[in-house]
Every structure is written in structure tokens, then in C-alpha cells.
Amino acid sequence: MNKKKVCGKPEIWKDPPGAAMYCPGCQHPVIDRVISEVLEEMNIDGKAICVLGVGCHAFVQVAWDLDILSCAHGRALDSATAVKRLNPDAIVFTVQGDGDCIAIGAGAFIGAMARGEKITTIMFNNTNYGTTGGQLAPTSLLGQKTPTTPRGRDAALEGYPVHTAELAAAFKGTAYSARGSVHTPADYQRTKRYIKTAFQKQIDGVGFSFVEVLSACPPNWHLSPIKCLKRIGEDIVSEFPLGEFKNEDSTERLSKSR
Amino acid sequence: MAEKMFVQGNEAVGWGALYGGCDGFFGYPITPQNEVTQWFAHEFPKRGKVFLQSQSEVGSINMLFGGAAAGFRVMTSTSSPGWGLMQETISHCAAAELPCVIVLVQRGGPGAGSIRHAQMDYITATRGGGQGGYKNIVLAPGSVQEIHDLMQLGFHLADKYRNPLVVLMDGILGQVSESMEAKTIEFEPLDQKDWALKGRERQEDGKSRLINAAPGVLPLPPYPNYISWLKHMEEKYHEMEGSELRYETYKAEGADLILVAYGYTARVSKEAVNMARAEGHKVGMIRPITLWPFPYSVMKEKAMLGCKFLVVEDSLGLLIDDVKIGVEGRADVHLVGILDRHIPTDGGMIMPGRVFEEIKRLL
Numbered sequence: 074m075n076k077k078k079v080c081g082k083p084e085i086w087k088d089p090p091g092a093a094m095y096c097p098g099c100q101h102p103v104i105d106r107v108i109s110e111v112l113e114e115m116n117i118d119g120k121a122i123c124v125l126g127v128g129c130h131a132f133v134q135v136a137w138d139l140d141i142l143s144c145a146h147g148r149a150l151d152s153a154t155a156v157k158r159l160n161p162d163a164i165v166f167t168v169q170g171d172g173d174c175i176a177i178g179a180g181a182f183i184g185a186m187a188r189g190e191k192i193t194t195i196m197f198n199n200t201n202y203g204t205t206g207g208q209l210a211p212t213s214l215l216g217q218k219t220p221t222t223p224r225g226r227d228a229a230l231e232g233y234p235v236h237t238a239e240l241a242a243a244f245k246g247t248a249y250s251a252r253g254s255v256h257t258p259a260d261y262q263r264t265k266r267y268i269k270t271a272f273q274k275q276i277d278g279v280g281f282s283f284v285e286v287l288s289a290c291p292p293n294w295h296l297s298p299i300k301c302l303k304r305i306g307e308d309i310v311s312e313f314p315l316g317e318f319k320n321e322d323s324t325e326r327l328s329k330s331r
Numbered sequence: 332m333a334e335k336m337f338v339q340g341n342e343a344v345g346w347g348a349l350y351g352g353c354d355g356f357f358g359y360p361i362t363p364q365n366e367v368t369q370w371f372a373h374e375f376p377k378r379g380k381v382f383l384q385s386q387s388e389v390g391s392i393n394m395l396f397g398g399a400a401a402g403f404r405v406m407t408s409t410s411s412p413g414w415g416l417m418q419e420t421i422s423h424c425a426a427a428e429l430p431c432v433i434v435l436v437q438r439g440g441p442g443a444g445s446i447r448h449a450q451m452d453y454i455t456a457t458r459g460g461g462q463g464g465y466k467n468i469v470l471a472p473g474s475v476q477e478i479h480d481l482m483q484l485g486f487h488l489a490d491k492y493r494n495p496l497v498v499l500m501d502g503i504l505g506q507v508s509e510s511m512e513a514k515t516i517e518f519e520p521l522d523q524k525d526w527a528l529k530g531r532e533r534q535e536d537g538k539s540r541l542i543n544a545a546p547g548v549l550p551l552p553p554y555p556n557y558i559s560w561l562k563h564m565e566e567k568y569h570e571m572e573g574s575e576l577r578y579e580t581y582k583a584e585g586a587d588l589i590l591v592a593y594g595y596t597a598r599v600s601k602e603a604v605n606m607a608r609a610e611g612h613k614v615g616m617i618r619p620i621t622l623w624p625f626p627y628s629v630m631k632e633k634a635m636l637g638c639k640f641l642v643v644e645d646s647l648g649l650l651i652d653d654v655k656i657g658v659e660g661r662a663d664v665h666l667v668g669i670l671d672r673h674i675p676t677d678g679g680m681i682m683p684g685r686v687f688e689e690i691k692r693l694l
Contacts, residue, residue, distance in 0.1 A: 118531070119533075120530035122529075134543065135549060139539050140530055140534075141528070141540070142396075142397065142400045143541070144423070145393060145396070145419055151393030152400070153397060155394035155398035158383060159398050163530050180387060180389065181390060181393065184386030
């Protein structure tokens, strides 16, 4: 009889200090857990090389029993590119924050998609720079008050929220792009399916695969963890719709995609 | 196996890297080193090696960060503006102790400067140009053959010390064609890279590896804290200084005047020494092959014998500072620099005749 694990911690999750580095109510370790479950269920954790940027997302380096490279801010996809090109049999994935991926790392992100790198990127979107105190991020909502937008994000001054998953879908080299969240159990399961599909695209050698995941940041949002989930379900999801934006099965289909 | 060929300095970078076991090249087009990138585009894929044109020099150097972390011999090549862009991650490579080779074919500066030769990046090359005061070996070839040889030494020393290494050239050295013998040079055996990332199940001990460049934020074993890690780095830098100094002397024995130069201006200086010797002047040359570590002690020794110094470098004077440090105020140090070029354009060069004039003026 096949046994399926229904509770307990993932095997690749080390004992503390691991998750202890995250603030109460932070959803980053929840998303880390989704990734852990996917890696274990697909049995690819042993040949995975995880490449991290700089930001709260990178604290997972002390928690995961994986080969991990922690890069310069915004550069994970450049470094991951070389890891994958030199070591094509490895499963190479980046975990990045929204600032790391689409602000300082925008050049690396676009370069990797333009080349159709066979890499999987999981981008955590908490609509601010969590590590440095919650400043304006490309993903901050209009009106969002942050230490660098004390009167709220004003489109005339700071522009509009950047839709990264939709941007990724626009690149011909991208095989898969989706946006998920973990603010309800159903969304947790859907996001897990997205991440699994993204890794499958890499295994199948189709192209770049990308999953953006919304994440709560209670200290910087100045909300309780419960109210953060409500904010995600209402304000954030209405700006950043959940779902799949691109899903192609072959390089032939990618070359014809518009 | 050895191959005799007549090639450009920029192509010699490629042959040296190939025979030195380079696995991957990552680069972005910039003049005057485009022949380097193009050589790798032609020669690497057909040999099953990786060539990739990056989206920027920032991309190139971060690709080196990844490729080196995966345990491969990786390199890039650039010219001065691209060199500026790479500094942050060269520092990260130093912090994460990731070996890689960066070839810098210098052009005129500052800013976009000129697209022709110059020697104006000496300070950033030799002083750890990025943040945080790291150190890296700098090799300065003076001929096409030496480019080939030092590329191989460069990969060896980068791996030996787990440190980024710079091969410092200039536009003229890159463009000059000479005959060269391509062959693998044997070095002392090095340990396997058991620190490299392969995926946990491919590690011999089955244990996962972590590489980061923030030793003061997240301490990495075996260093329990930031200062113990810095102490380790200091010891490594001392070992490089003690073991890796390389220089060449030319007719320096009994000389009254010592010329100091590297790269193309060392070729010019050698010619000027010959002109001076032909007229009976006691003139010699010291050519540092490693610009870091620098042969300070040799400068001091000559200064104590009463020698004068003439630095020949195609800049407003950068190498001259190291010579002054070496002589410790015991000798006069003069400069023939970029203002002494034969014509006042970006195509001007420091010519042997101009150096010879200065030699006669000083003696």
C-alpha cells in the first residue's frame, strides 16, 4: 500500500533555526513549505540547486537541506543561468522577492526569459521591501503607505503596480507563468499545483517557468496576521489576479506563441 | 600536444583558457576585446563547452558567480566600462571564495573614454575595485605567448586560493599578432572542489552545501563569526603575497636607472632600454608580472643601491604610486605617461623614442 504523508514537516526542512528567522504571521515559510512538498513529491530535491536573491525570502538558506547559492541582490537568475547551462541535469530554481526579481533584478529576469532558460523561478510578492522596513516595491498597491511613500503610492509620482506573472507570460521563452497565493487552504493547494507544473516544464526542457506567490507581511503592513489574509483576499487579489497566464508544452508551441 | 599558431593577443586569451581547462565563458560585447568573445563563440560550443552572450557585464560576472559555485572553471572578458559594472559581484566572488578569471582589456577613460588602448584601470584592478577591501591576484602579460601561459596560470591560482583573479591587458596587447605555441602547462595538483554545488545526492558525503557572500550576516562553517572569517581571509591574502609574486628583470643588474612598466608599455620600455644601452647608458627594467602582489621589495633593493626610477604607463600615473611605495622615499620616481603619446588623439601611443629622450634627460 502506498503511504502518503498527510502531516509533519517536510524531510528537507532542517530543525531550527530554520523558520525561526521569520516574523510572526509571515507567509514566506508557508510558501517555502509548498516548494518543499513539491520537491519531495516529485523526488527532485536531491538534484536540486536552489539559487537565492537578497531579501526575506533568502533566510530559507538556513532552513533547507538543499544545495543552495545565495547571490548578489537581483542576480539570482544570472547565476542560475550558468549553473543550469554547465549542469543541465540539475534542477535549478530561484527563489526571489518582488524587489529582487522585478526592481533591481529586472535585467537578469528579462535576460533569462529572453533566452528561454530552463530554470524555474518562484517570486514572493509581499508588496514591499520586508527586510529593510517595508519601503515602496514595484508591486506596492496604489495608495499603499510605506516609509518611502508616506502619503501612499501615487501613480503620478511612483507609477503603477508591476504585474510580473503577466510580464513573464509575454516572453516567447517562457513556458509557464502563474500567480498563486496561500491565504486559504484551497489557494495553498492551487499554488502547489502551479509550482509542480512549473518544475515539470523544466524537467521537460520546454522553457522558463515562473510562479508568483502573494505573501503576507504583518509587521510592515501594520496589520494582524488574520487581517493580512483578508487584505490579500480582497485588495491584493483584485490588483493581482490569481491563475495561470501561460502554459505551453513544447518548444515548437513556444516559437509560435504571440 | 602542442599547436604552433600565429594569433592575436585577444585570441590567445581563448587558447590559453581552452588549454587551461576552462569550462564556460560568459561575456558581453565591448571594444576593444570583441575578438575574445567571438573566439569563444566559435571555438567553445563545438568542443562541448559553454559559451553564452549575457545581457550585460553585470550579467556576465553573476554568471561567473553561479558557474564557479557549481565547481566549473569559468571566465569572462571585458573592457574598462564593463569592468566598472562588474565590481559588485567580483567582491561577492571574493566573499564567497568562488574562483574565476576576469580578463580586462583596458581602454581609455574615464567614463566611456575612448575605444582604443590605455592603461587606466590599474588601481581598481589591483586594489579590489569593488566594495569591502578584498584582494585578488592580477597577472599582467607582456606578449601573446605570455597571455596564453598566464591564462592557464590564472585558472590554476584562482582554484588554488578559491579567489577571483584578474588578467590585465590593454587594447594594443589584445590587437597585436605574434607566433604562439598552445599547449597545456602542468601545475601542482589541487584538491577536488568538494565545496561546490552539485545537488545534495551527488555530493560524496550526501550532505547539502551552502554558498553565500554575507559572512557577517549568516556565518558559514567553519567560521563561527564575521571576524574569524576575516582572519581566514587575511591569512589567505598573506599566503598569496608570500607565494605568488612574479616579475621579470631586464638588464637591471648594475643599472643607474630602472624602468618599470607592464603590458604594451613594457614592450616599449624594453626597446628604449636597448636604445639606451647601445649608447652606453646603464639602464634596465623591472616588469611586474603580478601587479598584485607587487614586487615592492625589488624596488626597495634597487632604490637602496641608488637607482633612479622611470615609470612608463599609458595613464596619468597609477602604477607609479606602487613604485613610490616600494622605494620608500629613497629614490626619485619619474613618469612617462599618457600625455607623452606621439599624437594627441586616442590612437596615440607612448613610443620608445620618447622614453629614450626621458632616459637621457634623467641620466
